[in-house]
Amino acid sequence: MDLRLNGKRALVTGSTSGIGRAIAVALAAEGVSVVVHGRDAGRAKAAADEIGAAGGTAAIALGELTSDAGAREVAAAATAAFGGIDILVNNAASAGDEDGWTAGGADRWADLYNTNVASAVRLIEALTPAMRAAGWGRVIQIGSAANPFPLPMKAAYSATKAAIANLSVSLSKELAGTGVTANTVSPGPSRTDAFRELALAFARRHGMGDDADAGARALIGGPLANPSGRLAEPAEIAALTALVASPLGASINGANLRIDGGFTPTVN
Numbered sequence: 575m576d577l578r579l580n581g582k583r584a585l586v587t588g589s590t591s592g593i594g595r596a597i598a599v600a601l602a603a604e605g606v607s608v609v610v611h612g613r614d615a616g617r618a619k620a621a622a623d624e625i626g627a628a629g630g631t632a633a634i635a636l637g638e639l640t641s642d643a644g645a646r647e648v649a650a651a652a653t654a655a656f657g658g659i660d661i662l663v664n665n666a667a668s669a670g671d672e673d674g675w676t677a678g679g680a681d682r683w684a685d686l687y688n689t690n691v692a693s694a695v696r697l698i699e700a701l702t703p704a705m706r707a708a709g710w711g712r713v714i715q716i717g718s719a720a721n722p723f724p725l726p727m728k729a730a731y732s733a734t735k736a737a738i739a740n741l742s743v744s745l746s747k748e749l750a751g752t753g754v755t756a757n758t759v760s761p762g763p764s765r766t767d768a769f770r771e772l773a774l775a776f777a778r779r780h781g782m783g784d785d786a787d788a789g790a791r792a793l794i795g796g797p798l799a800n801p802s803g804r805l806a807e808p809a810e811i812a813a814l815t816a817l818v819a820s821p822l823g824a825s826i827n828g829a830n831l832r833i834d835g836g837f838t839p840t841v842n
Contacts, residue, residue, distance in 0.1 A: 575822075577604050577816055577817065577819075577820035577821075577822055578820055578821045578822065579601065579604040579605055579606050579816070579819065579820050579821075580604070580605030580606075581605060581606075581607075582601075582605070582606045582607070582660045582661055582819075583606065583607045583608075583609075583655075583656040583657070583658055583659050583660050583661070584598075584601050584606045584607070584608050584609065584659065584660065584661035584662070584663060584819070585608075585609040585611060585635065585648075585649075585652040585659050585661070585662050585663070585697070585701070586598040586601070586608060586609070586610065586611060586663040586665055587611045587639065587648075587663065587664055587665050587666035587693075587697065588611065588612060588665045588666030588667065589608075589610045589611055589612065589621060589663075589665060590610065590611075590612035590614060590617035590618050590620070590621050591612075591617060591621075591766075591767065592766040592767060592768060592808060593665060593716060593761065593764060593766060593808045593811050593812070594663070594665040594666065594716070595610075595621050595624075595808075596808035596809050596811065596812040597663055597665060597716075597811070597812040597815050597816070598610055598621060598625065598632070599621075599624060599625060599628070599630075599812065600809065600812035600813060600815070600816045601661070601663075601812075601815075601816055601819065602625040602628070602630030602631065602632060603628065603630060604816055604820070605630075606630075606661065606819075607631040607632070607633070607655075607656045608625060608630065608631070608632045608633075609632070609633050609634070609635050609651075609652040609655050609656070609659070610622045610625070610632055610633070610634050610635070611634075611635045611636070611637075611648060611652070611666065612636065612666075613636060613637070613638065614636075615634075615636055618634045618636060619634065622634050631656075633652075633655035633656065635648045635651035635652045635655065636648075636651075637651070639666060639689075639693035639696060639697065640688055640689055640692075640693055642696060645693060645696035645697055645700060646696075646700060648697070649696075649697055649700035649701055652701075653701070653704070658704055658708075659701050659704070659705075660705065660708070660710065660711055660712065661711070661712045661714070661819045662697055662698065662701050662702075662711075662712070662713045662714070663714045663716065663815065663819070664693075664694035664697060664698075664713070664714070664715045664716065664738075665716040666693060667689065667690040667716070667734070668686060668689045668690060668731075669728060669731050669768060670682070670686050670728060670730055670731045674726070674727060674729070675726060675729045678730070682730060683730045683733070686730045686731060686734055687730075687733075687734055687737070689734075690731070690734035690735070690737075690738065691734050691737045691738060691741070694715060694738065694741070695741070698713060698745065702749065702754060705752070705753075705754045706749070706752045706753075706754060708753075709752065709753040710753045710754065711752075711753065711754035711755075712754070712755055712757075712818065712819045712823070713742075713745060713749075713754065713755070713756040713757075714756075714757055714758070714759060714815055714818055714819060715738045715739070715741070715742050715756075715757070715758045715759070716738075716758075716759055716760075716761070716811075716815075717735050717738050717739050717758040717759065717760035717761075717830060718731075718732070718735040718760055718761065718762075719760055719761065719762035719763075719832065719834040719837050719838050720732040720735050721735040721736045721738070721739045721760060721830070722736075722838050722840060723837070723838050723839070724736070735760070738758060739758045739760065739830045742756045742757055742758040742828065742829075742830070743756075743828045743830075746827045746828035747828070755818075755823070755824065755826065755827040755828075756827065756828065757818050757823075757826055757827065757828065757829045757830070757831065758829070758830045758831065759811065759814055759815050759818060759831050759833065760830055760831065760832050760833065760834065761806050761811045761833050761834060762798075762800060762806060762832070762833070762834025762835055762837035762838070763793070763794065763798045763800070763805050763806065763834070763835075763837065764805055764806040764807070764808060764811065765805040765806070765807055765808065766808060769790070769805065770786050770790070772789075772793070773786045773787070773789035773790035773793055774786040774789055775789075776789040776792065776793055777789030777792070780792065790805070798837065799837075800834060800835035800836050800837035801835060801836035802835030802836055803835070804835060805835075806833055806834065806835060810833065811833055814831060814833050818831065
């Protein structure tokens with residue numbers, strides 16, 4: 575299927591690894607000029623080189639998004655790379671290192687909110703005015719099944735993902751009639767390095783030693799069970815994101831699209 579994305583320009587934050595990198599690669603394969611973002615120059619170059627080797631076009635914008643100045647610099651570098659940004663994918667986030675509801679206290683909650691939510695807001699403020707002026711644009715937040723199904727061991731992280739889904743809805747209303755849409759794509763348990771680390775910690779906690787594969791099987795067969803009986807692949811999440819980003823996704827707006835194998839127990 576031709577997603578009609580050829581010639582569009584995208585910034586994918588946190589795209590040096592995992593789901594973000596898969597999204598950057600998928601968009602580039604559809605003809606999008608992609609700005610790879612991260613904090614590590616070597617990892618960013620590797621992601622950009624992967625895109626280039628497949629015949630795509632990529633540039634790099636390095637920097638922190640946790641301050642107004644840092645986000646402005648990233649937005650400016652991304653805009654300068656290809657003369658504008660049509661698609662913003664707010665993927666960069668931290669899962670935090672808390673282990674329980676009160677771990678780290680209120681300061682930790684505020685810090686994670688700044689990292690996962692305010693950083694997205696900064697880029698939305700910086701990049702959507704040009705999208706409005708052009709009469710076309712896409713803003714996509716990468717959420718989580720932890721939004722409607724919060725994890726007590728990751729309480730602060732879960733709350734930030736709920737905020738991300740909420741802001742997409744209000745943003746879609748703010749952008750009504752402009753040709754710019756706002757949506758959230760919410761993966762469940764996915765085959766990423768972060769999940770492998772979670773599985774390893776689970777294995778160690780439950781007497782499986784350092785067998786991350788055993789930990790992953792136990793998680794998918796137990797507390798993270800889903801009707802599909804499998805982990806989502808980053809490429810699958812990227813494919814859904816590309817559809818939402820495309821002109822074919824014009825009527826997808828203000829939505830929270832779950833890609834979690836049925837993990838979230840809800841009818842909507």
